Amino acid sequence: MWIYQSGKITERIYFLGNMAFPVYLIKGRRTALIDSGVTICGPFILKDLEKYLGNPRDLNLNLLTHSHFDHCGSSPFLKRNIPGLKIGASEVASQVFFNPRAIELIQSLSSGLEKGMELPPGTDISFKGLEVDTILKDGDLIDLGKGAKIKVISTPGHTRCCLSYYLKKDQALFFSEAGGVPDAEGKIQPQFLSSYSDYLTSLRRMAQYPIKIIGLAHGGILIGKEVEGYLESSIKETRDFKERIKRYLDRHGEMKEVVEVIAREDYQKGKIMQGERPYRINLEAMVKVVAENR
Numbered sequence: 082m083w084i085y086q087s088g089k090i091t092e093r094i095y096f097l098g099n100m101a102f103p104v105y106l107i108k109g110r111r112t113a114l115i116d117s118g119v120t121i122c123g124p125f126i127l128k129d130l131e132k133y134l135g136n137p138r139d140l141n142l143n144l145l146t147h148s149h150f151d152h153c154g155s156s157p158f159l160k161r162n163i164p165g166l167k168i169g170a171s172e173v174a175s176q177v178f179f180n181p182r183a184i185e186l187i188q189s190l191s192s193g194l195e196k197g198m199e200l201p202p203g204t205d206i207s208f209k210g211l212e213v214d215t216i217l218k219d220g221d222l223i224d225l226g227k228g229a230k231i232k233v234i235s236t237p238g239h240t241r242c243c244l245s246y247y248l249k250k251d252q253a254l255f256f257s258e259a260g261g262v263p264d265a266e267g268k269i270q271p272q273f274l275s276s277y278s279d280y281l282t283s284l285r286r287m288a289q290y291p292i293k294i295i296g297l298a299h300g301g302i303l304i305g306k307e308v309e310g311y312l313e314s315s316i317k318e319t320r321d322f323k324e325r326i327k328r329y330l331d332r333h334g335e336m337k338e339v340v341e342v343i344a345r346e347d348y349q350k351g352k353i354m355q356g357e358r359p360y361r362i363n364l365e366a367m368v369k370v371v372a373e374n375r
């Protein structure tokens with residue numbers, strides 16, 4: 082089953098936001114939200130939290146998968162609006178959140194989406210950096226109570242700062258782009274922006290876990306049949322995409338040309354559910370990763 086609509090998934094898992102930028106609420110005695118979408122998601126997430134928690138102030142933790150604008154964008158807003166909310170992320174992410182160039186990129190990629198948004202006066206969704214309260218690392222166990230234990234898995238390769246979260250009781254895995262992103266036809270698009278070999282190692286590590294639910298980076302939630310073989314397909318698509326980039330580099334030489342050809346072949350078919358600018362930034366990074374490791 083592929084779930085596109087927000088709502089309750091299990092006793093412990095709630096899909097909040099929308100299918101483009103899903104975030105996941107995990108409920109035990111305490112509560113955690115995985116990721117926060119883009120900056121404009123903030124007010125909507127607050128409303129969803131009200132719906133599912135009664136009071137958004139009952140949210141204790143915001144666990145971030147990585148430092149990209151579409152996963153951490155609303156965290157400063159949530160922190161401003163939920164007193165006591167603690168942010169959890171990797172050490173590397175905690176540093177990125179204070180890097181002026183990274184902040185500038187987050188602001189720049191968010192600004193296009195913010196245009197035309199009507200917000201109530203005084204609503205501040207700006208991203209000017211983010212303080213991480215809890216540094217998370219591989220193997221950490223976050224016990225929310227009532228059987229909701231989340232294991233932290235370090236899954237670098239999409240970025241250096243990627244963490245994935247595994248909710249044991251539901252065998253649910255939340256891996257953001259570290260697991261690849263299915264396009265509109267369900268074909269998994271690889272996302273090895275920082276390292277091809279780390280990315281593949283991370284996929285293989287995640288494939289060791291029993292998984293019944295996958296909370297995607299974009300596109301919603303997969304349950305049951307759709308989960309079977311997902312990570313194995315992701316590994317295959319990753320290998321195939323690398324080989325394709327290699328072939329194109331041999332044929333066209335220039336990295337820039339390879340980016341143009343792939344963008345023309347893939348993006349313009351309209352199957353990829355991502356803004357063109359972030360799509361191109363990611364594709365350039367992957368072509369560079371392959372070119373530098375040939």
Ligand SMILES: [Zn+2]
Binds near residue numbers: 147149
């Ligand atoms: Zn990302």
